[in-house]
Amino acid sequence: MGRRGRVVLRRIEDRVRRGICFRKRLAGLEKKAEELAVLCDAHVGFVVLSCSDDDRLHHFAAPATYALSP
Amino acid sequence: MGRRGRVVLRRIEDRVRRGICFRKRLAGLEKKAEELAVLCDAHVGFVVLSCSDDDRLHHFAAPATYALSP
DNA sequence: CTCGCTATCCTTAGGTC
DNA sequence: TGACCTAAGGATAGCGA
Numbered sequence A, B: 001m002g003r004r005g006r007v008v009l010r011r012i013e014d015r016v017r018r019g020i021c022f023r024k025r026l027a028g029l030e031k032k033a034e035e036l037a038v039l040c041d042a043h044v045g046f047v048v049l050s051c052s053d054d055d056r057l058h059h060f061a062a063p064a065t066y067a068l069s070p
Numbered sequence C: 001c002t003c004g005c006t007a008t009c010c011t012t013a014g015g016t017c
Numbered sequence D: 001t002g003a004c005c006t007a008a009g010g011a012t013a014g015c016g017a
Helices: A015-040 B015-040
Strands: A042-050 A057-062 B042-050 B057-062
Touching: A015 A042, A015 A057, A015 B015, A015 B042, A042 B015, B015 B042, B015 B057
Parallel strands: none
Antiparallel strands: A042 A057, A042 B042, B042 B057
């Protein structure tokens, strides 16, 4: 189990595997974006347009932590 | 060395540490965004507005891999 | 298909220079 | 200040159910 090798930056040709990867990584990106917003006091927003999985537009926005101290 | 404990989702109060964390995580987010774009054939773009580090707007955009096969 | 598991790779906080 | 190093926590590909 687990990942076999290192990530190769290349389009995943298999449709099913690409779709699964898309959903998992989209969730991962949201988490990272939120962490950046909270930990580092920044507004973060992103848009993802799936071209060959669900052909949909996904978006996410996280406000910065309410500035308590400078 | 290495990280000491788990990441606590809370604004980092120390200005220097927050700034270092911001730059590292911004770079990490860019990498993740590009991987999502390439691996999963999606357009990805994001905007980050630093509220207390450099007070600047950072942006990033990655085009999907040119659709070779459906 | 979706969910949960986990070995494996990746990211990064804290440190040094 | 920035670049580099490393341990450790975190993300995730492949599977099983």
